[in-house]
Amino acid sequence: MTSAVAVTGVGAVTPLGVGAAVLTARLKAGESGLGPGEGRCTEFDEGEHLGRRERRRNARFAQFALVAAEEALRQAGWSAGLPYPAEEIGCVIGTGLGGVPEAGAAASGSPLTVPLMMPNSAAVAVSTRHGLRGESFAVSGACAAGAQAIGHGLRAVRSGAARAMVVGGAEAALLPLVRDSFAAAGALSPTGRCLPFDEERDGFVMGEGAGVLVLERVEDALARGAGILGLVLGYGASSDAHHLTAPAPDGAMAALAVRRALADAGTDPAGLHYVNAHGTGTRLNDEAELRSLRLALGAERAAALPLSSTKAATGHLFGAGGAVEAIVTLDAVRTGWAPPTLGLSRPDPALEPADHLRTARELAPPGGARTTGLSNSLGFGGHNAVLVLGAP
Amino acid sequence: MSVTAEAVLDLIRVELVESGVEEETISPDAKFDDLDIDSLDAAELMATIKREYGVTIPRPELAGVTVDQLVARIVEQAAS
Numbered sequence: 001m002t003s004a005v006a007v008t009g010v011g012a013v014t015p016l017g018v019g020a021a022v023l024t025a026r027l028k029a030g031e032s033g034l035g036p037g038e039g040r041c042t043e044f045d046e047g048e049h050l051g052r053r054e055r056r057r058n059a060r061f062a063q064f065a066l067v068a069a070e071e072a073l074r075q076a077g078w079s080a081g082l083p084y085p086a087e088e089i090g091c092v093i094g095t096g097l098g099g100v101p102e103a104g105a106a107a108s109g110s111p112l113t114v115p116l117m118m119p120n121s122a123a124v125a126v127s128t129r130h131g132l133r134g135e136s137f138a139v140s141g142a143c144a145a146g147a148q149a150i151g152h153g154l155r156a157v158r159s160g161a162a163r164a165m166v167v168g169g170a171e172a173a174l175l176p177l178v179r180d181s182f183a184a185a186g187a188l189s190p191t192g193r194c195l196p197f198d199e200e201r202d203g204f205v206m207g208e209g210a211g212v213l214v215l216e217r218v219e220d221a222l223a224r225g226a227g228i229l230g231l232v233l234g235y236g237a238s239s240d241a242h243h244l245t246a247p248a249p250d251g252a253m254a255a256l257a258v259r260r261a262l263a264d265a266g267t268d269p270a271g272l273h274y275v276n277a278h279g280t281g282t283r284l285n286d287e288a289e290l291r292s293l294r295l296a297l298g299a300e301r302a303a304a305l306p307l308s309s310t311k312a313a314t315g316h317l318f319g320a321g322g323a324v325e326a327i328v329t330l331d332a333v334r335t336g337w338a339p340p341t342l343g344l345s346r347p348d349p350a351l352e353p354a355d356h357l358r359t360a361r362e363l364a365p366p367g368g369a370r371t372t373g374l375s376n377s378l379g380f381g382g383h384n385a386v387l388v389l390g391a392p
Numbered sequence: 393m394s395v396t397a398e399a400v401l402d403l404i405r406v407e408l409v410e411s412g413v414e415e416e417t418i419s420p421d422a423k424f425d426d427l428d429i430d431s432l433d434a435a436e437l438m439a440t441i442k443r444e445y446g447v448t449i450p451r452p453e454l455a456g457v458t459v460d461q462l463v464a465r466i467v468e469q470a471a472s
Contacts, residue, residue, distance in 0.1 A: 053412030057432070111435035 002264060004231040004390065005157045006221040009078070009214035010327045011071025011168075013064040014314050015039035015207050018049075019071060023314075023324070024331040027339035028360040032313045037192030038174055039207030039315025057112065058125050059099030060172035064210035064320070065122035066129060069166060073130060076214040077226055082131065084220070088163035090134035092152050093122040093212070094145025096319035096379075097173045098138070122170045126212070134162050140319065142379030143278070144237075145169050146211060147322025147387055151235035153215045163220070168212035169323035179206060185245060187282055194316070196279035196309035196341050197286050197356060199348045204280040207315025211323030230330035231390040233372065234265025240382025246284055247378055251292030257384035258296035258374065265388035267372060269297040272305055272388075273363045274338045274373040275354075276329040279309020280316055289378060290352040299352075306364075308357040312342040322377035326387055329373040333391045336363050336371060366391075395445055395470040400463045403444060407437050420460035427459075445470040 012020040015033030018041070026033070033039050041064065046055050049067045058066065073079060082089060098119030115121060120138040127136040135156075139148045146169025153165035182188040182204075189195075189203035221228050238257040242248040262268055278289055294302040310328050311317075317324055332338040340357040347356050363371060371391040378384050401420070409415050411433040418427065424434075434454060442448050447469040454462070 051412060052410070056411065110439055111432055115432070 002158055002266070004218060004233045005154050005215045006218045006228045007213050007230045007232060007330060008216055008221050008226045008228060009072035009074070009076030010212070010229060010330065011068035011075070012209065012211045012324055012327055013041055013044055013068050014209040014317070014324055015041055016314060017043045018067065020327050024328060027310055027313055027328060028337055030340060030342055030359060032342055034194065034205055034313065034315055038205060040174055041208055057115070059116040059121060060102065061095055061099055061170040061210070062122040062125045064172060064208070065093050065168065065170035065212060066125050068168060068210040068212040069126040069130070072166065072212040072214050078214065083224055084163040086131050086133040088134055089132045089166065090156055090162040091123050091127040091132045091136035091166045092139055092149040093126060094139045094141070094149040094169035094319045094323065095119050095122060096140065096142045096145055096171055097178065100173045100175055100178060102175065126166060132166060141383035141385060142381050143316065143318050143321055144377040144379035144383040144385035145319035145322065146324065147326065147375065147377035147385035148237065148383070150213060150232060150323060150326055150387055151237060151385060154232045154235050157215050157217060164214065164216040166212060166214055168210060169320040170210035171318040171320040172208040173318065174206055174208050182206065187245070189281065193343070194281045194312050195343055196277070196281040196312050197347050197351060197354070198344050199346045201281045201283065201286060201348070203282050204311065204316040207317045209314070209317045209320045209324060211320055211327050213323065213326065228392040230334050230392055232387060233267065233390045234261045234388035236260025236262070236264055236386045238384045240384065242382050245380045247288040248382060249284070249288050251288045251295055253382065254289060254292035254378055254384045255295035257386045258292065261374065261386035261388045267388065269301040271369060271372055272374055273366060273371050274329065274332050275305055275307040276325050276332070276373060276375045277307050277309045278376045278378040279311055279341065281311065285378065287351055289376065290354055293354070294352045303353040304355055306338055306357050306361060307354045308339055308341040310339055312344065322375065322385060325377070326375050326389060329375040329389045332363065333371040333373045333389060337361070338363055395467050397463050397467050400466050403440070404437065404459060404463065407440050411436065418459060420458065422459050424454050424457050424459065424462060441466060
């Protein structure tokens with residue numbers, strides 16, 4: 001077993017609103033952030049949060065990352081100054097597509113076109129604004145990128161490569177070009193509904209947003225009197241080596257990632273209380289994912305473990321999904337209340353059985369143990385990234 | 393159609409304000425180097441000037457130049 005890392009701040013921009021608290025509260029209230037066929041961050045007003053130059057110099061995904069990071073660092077108590085030497089604080093922000101050219105400067109071949117497109121531009125924005133001078137970069141494992149960033153942060157803090165890490169994911173790709181491509185690939189819901197695990201599921205709904213977390217050593221957080229929101233206990237990853245977009249139907253490598261995450265956390269299937277599934281609502285993902293959970297956790301435990309996909313309410317946030325869902329999972333294990341898979345009415349009997357949450361539910365008391373959740377992220381290209389997250 | 397100094401100055405003002413420069417600091421005798429801009433802002437402005445007037449001004453030649461001098465040079469080159 002390797003040591004846990006403390007989460008001392010979280011921030012989110014999602015279709016449910018600006019802020020991590022509004023995200024988790026609305027999820028548990030059974031509210032949806034989806035508009036017609038997509039999850040847009042309609043509450044996000046860049047002018048409210050960013051100066052003119054920051055707006056101009058950052059694509060929408062990087063703007064989301066800046067706002068989410070601001071919230072996370074404020075909550076961590078870093079606003080008045082960094083608690084550690086700047087050179088020892090790293091920053092990794094995952095993204096699937098980066099700064100997809102929208103309009104204006106980005107789309108017209110200006111000097112800003114490339115800097116706005118760079119997938120690392122969100123990490124640049126966050127590290128520059130806060131003066132974080134440790135290693136920084138983007139990680140880009142498609143829809144697993146946000147979880148990969150947190151996994152990297154966990155490893156960096158554990159190994160001592162960094163004293164603390166600002167990690168997360170960001171995505172803003174609600175463009176006709178991207179929508180058409182996903183639709184043509186058969187991944188997007190033609191009916192514009194996201195119904196993970198339901199008999200009637202027919203694809204995902206695109207979302208956008210960002211999630212950012214501040215990670216530090218538990219002893220450091222305690223020493224400076226910071227509030228600890230939860231723990232990153234373990235991370236596991238694997239690759240399907242199967243297909244450019246489709247998950248491997250057998251779920252074997254996704255299961256391996258779960259087993260690795262549990263081993264890294266020093267726990268086992270009996271030590272879990274909740275699963276925040278990747279749950280995109282595509283026929284293929286949901287089938288392979290539940291199969292992988294059965295493989296990794298055992299049929300009995302997999303069937304009995306409360307599980308939900310919050311993509312039903314946020315849409316698919318791609319490279320931001322893993323980070324936003326880690327924040328959701330941390331809230332669930334901290335508060336003991338997990339959010340539902342919104343709109344799930346008839347779980348598909350062809351899928352492996354699971355204890356689907358149809359409404360928010362109080363998780364079983366851990367009986368002296370730490371309430372612990374699993375957050376699954378399975379990206380296009382077969383990137384499987386799994387986090388084990390615990391109550392403080 | 394000839395390019396007027398007023399039109400060029402207006403364009404420069406609009407571009408620089410868009411880049412985040414405080415409008416009152418953009419006076420005709422303000423030195424370009426003293427404005428709150430960096431290399432990307434300057435590159436953007438030069439790209440706009442090239443697009444609008446077909447005038448290319450090499451970056452090193454911006455050193456020490458005032459806004460007024462820049463405007464005059466653009467007008468002159470655009471006319472030639």
